[in-house]
Amino acid sequence: MESFVGLSGPSNQDLESPLASDPIPDSLPPEAAEGNVEYKLKLINPSQSRLEHLVTQMKWRLREGQGEAIYEIGVDDGGTLVGLCELEMDASMKTLYLMADKLGASINILREQMITGESDLTPRKVTEKKENDVSDNQSNRPFHGQVLIRKVPDDQQSIEIRVAVLGNTDVGKSTLLGVLTQGDMDNGHGSARLNVFRHLHEVRTGRTSSISCEILGFSSSGCPLTYNTFYTAEDIYDHATKLITFIDLAGHQKYMRVTVCGLTGHSPHFALLVVSAVTGVAGTTKEHLGLALALGVPIVVVVNKVDLASTYMLQQTRHQVEDLLKGPGCKKACFYVECVDDAYGAVSMLISGNVAPVFSVSCVSGIGIDLLYAFLNVIPPSISVKEKERLIQLPNEFQIDETFRLSDVGIVVGGLLTQGIIKEGDSTSVGPLEDGSFFPVKITSIHRHKTPCRVVRAGESATLALAGCQNINIRKGMVLANFNSHPPVCQFFQAQINLLFHTGLITSGFQTTVHIGNVRQTATLVKIMGNKSLATNDKGTVIFRFMKQPECVRPGAQLLFREGRTKGIGQVTQVFQF
Numbered sequence: 001m002e003s004f005v006g007l008s009g010p011s012n013q014d015l016e017s018p019l020a021s022d023p024i025p026d027s028l029p030p031e032a033a034e035g036n037v038e039y040k041l042k043l044i045n046p047s048q049s050r051l052e053h054l055v056t057q058m059k060w061r062l063r064e065g066q067g068e069a070i071y072e073i074g075v076d077d078g079g080t081l082v083g084l085c086e087l088e089m090d091a092s093m094k095t096l097y098l099m100a101d102k103l104g105a106s107i108n109i110l111r112e113q114m115i116t117g118e119s120d121l122t123p124r125k126v127t128e129k130k131e132n133d134v135s136d137n138q139s140n141r142p143f144h145g146q147v148l149i150r151k152v153p154d155d156q157q158s159i160e161i162r163v164a165v166l167g168n169t170d171v172g173k174s175t176l177l178g179v180l181t182q183g184d185m186d187n188g189h190g191s192a193r194l195n196v197f198r199h200l201h202e203v204r205t206g207r208t209s210s211i212s213c214e215i216l217g218f219s220s221s222g223c224p225l226t227y228n229t230f231y232t233a234e235d236i237y238d239h240a241t242k243l244i245t246f247i248d249l250a251g252h253q254k255y256m257r258v259t260v261c262g263l264t265g266h267s268p269h270f271a272l273l274v275v276s277a278v279t280g281v282a283g284t285t286k287e288h289l290g291l292a293l294a295l296g297v298p299i300v301v302v303v304n305k306v307d308l309a310s311t312y313m314l315q316q317t318r319h320q321v322e323d324l325l326k327g328p329g330c331k332k333a334c335f336y337v338e339c340v341d342d343a344y345g346a347v348s349m350l351i352s353g354n355v356a357p358v359f360s361v362s363c364v365s366g367i368g369i370d371l372l373y374a375f376l377n378v379i380p381p382s383i384s385v386k387e388k389e390r391l392i393q394l395p396n397e398f399q400i401d402e403t404f405r406l407s408d409v410g411i412v413v414g415g416l417l418t419q420g421i422i423k424e425g426d427s428t429s430v431g432p433l434e435d436g437s438f439f440p441v442k443i444t445s446i447h448r449h450k451t452p453c454r455v456v457r458a459g460e461s462a463t464l465a466l467a468g469c470q471n472i473n474i475r476k477g478m479v480l481a482n483f484n485s486h487p488p489v490c491q492f493f494q495a496q497i498n499l500l501f502h503t504g505l506i507t508s509g510f511q512t513t514v515h516i517g518n519v520r521q522t523a524t525l526v527k528i529m530g531n532k533s534l535a536t537n538d539k540g541t542v543i544f545r546f547m548k549q550p551e552c553v554r555p556g557a558q559l560l561f562r563e564g565r566t567k568g569i570g571q572v573t574q575v576f577q578f
């Protein structure tokens with residue numbers, strides 16, 4: 001484990017010269033056998049058997065991308081942008097439409113660009129003339145096409161991505177979500193954020209204190225579906241082939257606990273780290289970045305409020321962001337997204353892990369918002385299809401992070417299904433109770449995004465109405481699981497930790513708030529293996545004991561702990577079954 005930027009205490013980051021952003025590559029990396037990206041040099045007049053093979057291949061790429069595949073046309077397997085003349089490109093696109101049509105998939109042309117030479121802007125000639133070449137009598141202008149193919153898997157309503165929104169207080173996180181999901185600009189005085197707030201005191205103070213989720217849909221042609229055109233979340237959910245769920249988190253230090261819970265409990269695929277162009281990297285920015293990195297959540301930076309910043313200010317902020325991202329534990333280069341092509345290119349860079357895309361936007365003038373939409377339309381889930389399928393095969397486990405008692409429905413719980421599949425009408429059990437036991441319950445109805453549905457699969461969040469548990473005290477941190485599958489309930493667990501910051505030494509008896517998934521509880525450090533104490537940056541194997549009730553914790557789960565300025569991260573290595 002490395003020490004993480006922003007979680008390693010209050011020391012100042014080293015301010016060296018800014019890291020230059022990487023130039024856009026002239027060729028693509030070689031085609032990967034796995035994944036959802038396929039390179040095709042050309043697709044001209046295929047025979048029937050070749051067409052069938054191409055359709056099977058497209059189906060496979062769509063499965064790899066969990067419903068989305070990217071086709072790069074005019075590119076050879078090695079990644080060289082060879083290019084096609086206009087007629088070849090048209091013929092290839094016709095074949096691509098035919099292939100997609102056979103699968104009932106939609107096609108969205110992301111870009112069709114002319115390939116130019118490296119040193120000058122002269123279009124590169126297609127040098128090789130193949131047997132099937134139809135380029136005669138055509139201009140030799142070679143094109144490269146990038147196409148998004150989308151087919152929502154039969155057992156899903158839409159392709160879903162969860163995006164956490166992080167950043168210091170007042171940088172415009174709630175406003176940005178308001179603008180993206182409502183489709184209307186802000187007035188600079190908080191008009192756009194009103195729909196995102198959950199509590200009256202948030203409306204009064206303008207400060208987020210709780211976690212709120214907002215959805216943004218995309219149609220199969222890539223159009224954003226917002227409340228500007230749809231009245232309800234249900235309408236958006238019904239019409240979207242892709243759905244982004246934003247998790248708006250609190251920026252103020254006072255609500256850091258809520259922010260940590262949102263990150264650990266909602267398992268976001270990506271995080272938008274919002275920075276104000278005016279105030280730069282300030283307040284909780286570093287700590288939020290550190291939290292996301294510790295949990296392995298890929299980061300996209302959004303520099304907001306560019307309408308208020310002078311060119312000098314914006315440059316200063318960009319330099320600060322570059323310094324922050326190249327710091328220890330992060331080590332990423334910035335990629336500034338300036339046009340739609342960059343927005344699409346930023347996706348593969350984000351996935352490579354070494355680069356963080358940086359958008360510059362204004363929620364008031366609307367600058368850069370279209371680029372964010374373009375990017376969000378094409379981001380893929382950050383877990384592989386194999387991992388998703390593995391999780392679906394496991395016994396059910398639904399992590400509860402919200403509970404409600406509704407007069408007409410009874411007890412309703414909200415949370416994330418981390419493994420397995422649950423269906424309406426299933427019998428399961430809820431726990432652990434104070435004595436570590438589970439209590440049988442029935443799932444009477446399921447809602448996703450305020451819409452009724454019958455099935456939830458691993459990786460999806462939902463709200464479930466439960467019957468048979470009126471007298472049970474259901475709390476956040478509990479799980480729904482089939483008791484026969486022996487969910488790992490423990491009071492004591494072992495973890496490998498990295499103490500990121502503490503003013504002195506921690507020894508046995510030290511108490512801290514531990515976050516593991518939806519679990520948040522004070523725990524006592526009862527033993528440090530092979531050592532008496534740990535200081536800042538020390539790593540060690542320790543045993544924790546939950547102070548109150550036992551919890552359901554799985555070996556391998558990531559762990560965060562904090563108490564005042566003390567911070568640490570780690571991984572559960574063993575649980576001592578209750």
Ligand SMILES: Nc1nc2c(ncn2[C@@H]2O[C@H](COP(=O)(O)OP(=O)(O)OP(=O)(O)O)[C@@H](O)[C@H]2O)c(=O)[nH]1
Binds near residue numbers: 173186308361363
């Ligand atoms: N001029 C301008 N003002 C903006 C922009 N984005 C947000 N604001 C204003 O900035 C203020 C703070 O915005 P919020 O969305 O509440 O900020 P936040 O990051 O969610 O703050 P917390 O909830 O405390 O974490 C509001 O008055 C917004 O109108 C922008 O791009 N330009």
